Amino acid sequence: MQRSSVELLPDEVRQELEKRLIQGGFAGYVALAEWLNEQGFEISKSSVHRYGTKFEDRLRALKVATDQAKAIAEASEDDAGAMNDAIIRLVQTKTFELLVELETDDKSLPRIGQMVAKLAQAAVRQKKWQTETESKVREKALEEAAEAVEKGATAEQIRALREQYL
Numbered sequence: 001m002q003r004s005s006v007e008l009l010p011d012e013v014r015q016e017l018e019k020r021l022i023q024g025g026f027a028g029y030v031a032l033a034e035w036l037n038e039q040g041f042e043i044s045k046s047s048v049h050r051y052g053t054k055f056e057d058r059l060r061a062l063k064v065a066t067d068q069a070k071a072i073a074e075a076s077e078d079d080a081g082a083m084n085d086a087i088i089r090l091v092q093t094k095t096f097e098l099l100v101e102l103e104t105d106d107k108s109l110p111r112i113g114q115m116v117a118k119l120a121q122a123a124v125r126q127k128k129w130q131t132e133t134e135s136k137v138r139e140k141a142l143e144e145a146a147e148a149v150e151k152g153a154t155a156e157q158i159r160a161l162r163e164q165y166l
Contacts, residue, residue: 004047004050004051005041005042005043005044005047006043006047006048006050006051007051009036009041009043013036013039013041017032017036017048017051018055020032020035021052021055021056022059026052026053026055026056029045029048029049029052030045032045032048032052033045033047033048036048061094065090065091065094068090084122084126085123085126085130088119088122088123088126091119092116092119092123095112095115095116095119098112145158
């Protein structure tokens with residue numbers, strides 16, 4: 001699939017266009033096309049409009065993902081990294097959706113690949129941390145239970161200690 005003329009703009013010009021799109025509330029496409037033409041790029045109002053629509057959709061999707069991540073953070077007490085795990089899963093889902101929509105010759109594909117690799121590493125580190133934390137909690141619980149038994153703790157005291165660590 002052929003890339004749009006806007007996507008072929010130099011990064012600085014495209015970033016300025018995106019900034020102007022946001023500032024203008026995704027309106028004023030005629031003025032934006034004229035501005036691009038003044039910069040020496042022959043791009044139609046229709047091309048700017050198509051790009052602006054896609055860009056607005058991506059921003060909206062990003063906002064939804066951000067709002068979802070905030071909701072997860074607020075709802076989670078971060079019990080053994082549950083929030084990080086949920087956020088990693090959310091980002092993985094959104095990344096997969098993005099990859100499905102990409103054209104194969106997209107120049108951002110290597111950056112997305114790096115992001116996926118970093119996400120996978122983060123997920124592995126998260127699981128390792130979770131396992132280590134659970135192990136430390138179990139060890140501490142066993143130590144305290146052993147001390148309680150040595151001191152003559154009742155069965156009810158030992159049950160209460162067990163519940164504290166569960």
